Amino acid sequence: MNTTPTGLVAILRGLTPGEAPEIGETLHAAGFRSLEIPLNSPLPFESIERLRSLLPPDCSVGAGTVLTPEDVERAKDAGSDIIVSPNTNVDVIKRSVALEMRSYPGVATPTEAFTAIDAGATSLKLFPADAVGIPGMKAWRAVLPSHIELLPVGGVDESNLAAWIAGGAGGAGIGGTLYKPGHSPAEVGTRARKLMSVWQRTAN
Numbered sequence: 001m002n003t004t005p006t007g008l009v010a011i012l013r014g015l016t017p018g019e020a021p022e023i024g025e026t027l028h029a030a031g032f033r034s035l036e037i038p039l040n041s042p043l044p045f046e047s048i049e050r051l052r053s054l055l056p057p058d059c060s061v062g063a064g065t066v067l068t069p070e071d072v073e074r075a076k077d078a079g080s081d082i083i084v085s086p087n088t089n090v091d092v093i094k095r096s097v098a099l100e101m102r103s104y105p106g107v108a109t110p111t112e113a114f115t116a117i118d119a120g121a122t123s124l125k126l127f128p129a130d131a132v133g134i135p136g137m138k139a140w141r142a143v144l145p146s147h148i149e150l151l152p153v154g155g156v157d158e159s160n161l162a163a164w165i166a167g168g169a170g171g172a173g174i175g176g177t178l179y180k181p182g183h184s185p186a187e188v189g190t191r192a193r194k195l196m197s198v199w200q201r202t203a204n
Contacts, residue, residue, distance in 0.1 A: 005149065005170050005171060006104075006123060006151060006170055006171035007032075007033060007034065007171045007203070008032055008034070008172055009034040009035070009036050009084075009151070009153075009172070009174065010035045010036065010174060010178055011036045011038065011064060011153070011173050011175035012035060012036065012038070012041070012047075012179050013040070013041055013064070013175060013176075013179075013180075014038075014179075014180065015041050015042075015179070015181070016042045016043065016047065016181075017042075017043050017046040017050055020037075020047040020050045020051050020054075023185055024050075024051045024054055024055055024061075025054065025185075026185040026186075026188050026189045026192065027188065027192050029189070030189055030192035030196055031192070031196040032059075032192060032196065033059050034059070034060045035051060035055075035059065035060070035061050036063070036082070036084050037051070037061070037062070037064060038064035038084075045063075045077075046078075048061055048062075048063060048078040048080055049078045049079055051079075052078070052079030052080075053079070060082050061079060061080060061081065061082075062075070062080045062101075063075035063080045063082075063083055063084065064084040064085075065084070065085070065086060066083045066084060067085065067086075067089065067092065068089075068091075069092055069095035072092055072096050072099065072101070073095070073099070075101075076099050076101060080101065081102065082101060082103075083101050084104040084125060085103075085104065085105050085106050085125070087105065088105045088106065088112040089105065090115065090119040092105070093105050093116060093120055094119050094120060096120075097119075097120035097121075103116075103120065103121045104125045105119075105121050105124065106125045106153075107126065108127060108132060113140060113144060117144070117145065117148060122147060123148070123150075123151060124150055124151070125151050125173065126150055126151065126152045126169075127152075127154055128153070128154035128155065129152030129153055129154045129155055129156055129164070130154055131154075132152070134163055134164060134167040137152065137164075137167050137169065138167050138168060141167075141168040149170035149171070150168060150170055151170060151172055151173060152172050153172065153173035153175070154175075156173070157174070157195075158194050158195055158198055161195065161199065162202040165199070165203050177195075178192060179191075
């Protein structure tokens with residue numbers, strides 16, 4: 001199982017299979033190494049398959065908004081190696097770990113965080129991030145095992161990414177500020193390079 005730091009995750013909600021190759025190549029060229037296709041996007045498993053067949057092995061392609069173990073299995077069959085959820089579902093986490101996939105369960109309280117860890121998660125999605133806040137994340141960081149990675153999702157953009165990293169985030173999920181349906185590859189590339197510049201300046 002991949003245990004390297006996650007870094008920035010591109011959340012591509014609404015991506016279509018037809019858009020997937022060019023958007024995926026654009027993001028990879030900008031430095032993104034984790035792409036997430038939420039399952040409430042059009043034909044998400046087809047988009048995952050296309051991205052996985054196109055992008056090199058150094059780029060993780062995953063499924064987001066994963067709510068059931070059955071969807072974990074479908075995502076695995078499509079080529080996913082990461083599973084992202086908005087909630088803490090022990091069955092989803094355990095199935096992901098059993099299939100040697102990296103699980104990113106959504107957590108909003110310390111109780112959910114420890115429940116996810118007990119189920120086998122080593123990377124936690126702080127969601128919604130603005131509800132937990134950077135002070136909240138710092139407080140969690142003091143009590144969680146040191147190897148547990150925290151990734152804020154929701155409201156993270158170029159203006160506050162550096163502050164989240166300084167607070168102890170191991171990466172972040174970037175959604176609407178990076179990609180929305182209808183954005184051209186050129187637009188996505190410009191946003192991606194700006195975000196990656198912030199990450200590279202502050203995470204090392």
